[in-house]
Amino acid sequence: MTTAEFDPVSFKQTQRANWNAISEGWLSCSADFESGGAPVTARLLELAGVRRGHRVLDVGTGTGEPALSAAAVVGATGAVTGIDLAPDMIDRARDRGRGMGNIEFAVGDVESLDFPAASFDVVLSRWGLMFAVDRVETFRTLARVLVPGGLLAAAVWAVPGSAAPMMSLGFQTIAERLELPPAPPGAPGPFSMGDPEAVAAELAKAGFGEVEVTAFQVPFVLESPQRFIEFNKVVIPPGLKTMLRERFGSADDPETWAAVGAAVEPYRTSEGAVALPSKALLLRAVAPIG
């Protein structure tokens, strides 16, 4: 197997197209995803000390978390802004936030934010930062939009990918069926920030202080292997579906999806549900004072 070349421009275009394409599917699975996501959101709000009156930025907000949860905490005297690269994600987040007076959503790239300096007391991100191409520059940008001493709290996936089966098992099974080459080393992607020392060093290089990286077991539970299959069917990128079609005649190729279901059999609970505890890293860092 050869390793594919990494092209940052086409990467970003593909990211936007992929996340647009799966935005509806992502929302349709939110009850399943929040079985693990909600405890992470609660911990991020706690790590960042989000409170009434705070101005909060959520980067890579997707369909609106943790922005919507932060809005409930900051109240009418606070304000939350959620940004995402994918306009279709933002449309769905806006629908969910309609009627809340203290939240707005905008299309934006975390790598080129144009907010004035010191616009926010807190920056949050739940599984959004790993897709940035230049992480140190991204962290510098986040430090700039934070007030001096402001807090960054973010969740990323730990490595190896097998530590986070909710995110890796489906993709890995499909990638094996398609005999895909491994991602280029160092390329942005779900598991690109899984090395705690490297991430802490990057945050420090960007000027953040008091950097803490802690492990968090995300308690995903799905009602059945079938539900895991349905989750993967709606969140895999369109390019993979095209490859399945080309290789096996259909994106619904029964053998592929049976293999995805079989992959979670070892995770069955005695009640028949599927428990997929997945390891995240939670980052907490303080923006430079001077």
Ligand SMILES: C[S@@+](CC[C@H](N)C(=O)[O-])C[C@H]1O[C@@H](n2cnc3c(N)ncnc32)[C@H](O)[C@@H]1O
């Ligand atoms: C795994 S989803 C997480 C969504 C949401 N925070 C959640 O936890 O449900 C990652 C999100 O990051 C967004 N994203 C990827 N690259 C981005 C970038 N450079 N700037 C802003 N958002 C980006 C994607 O469009 C996607 O909505």
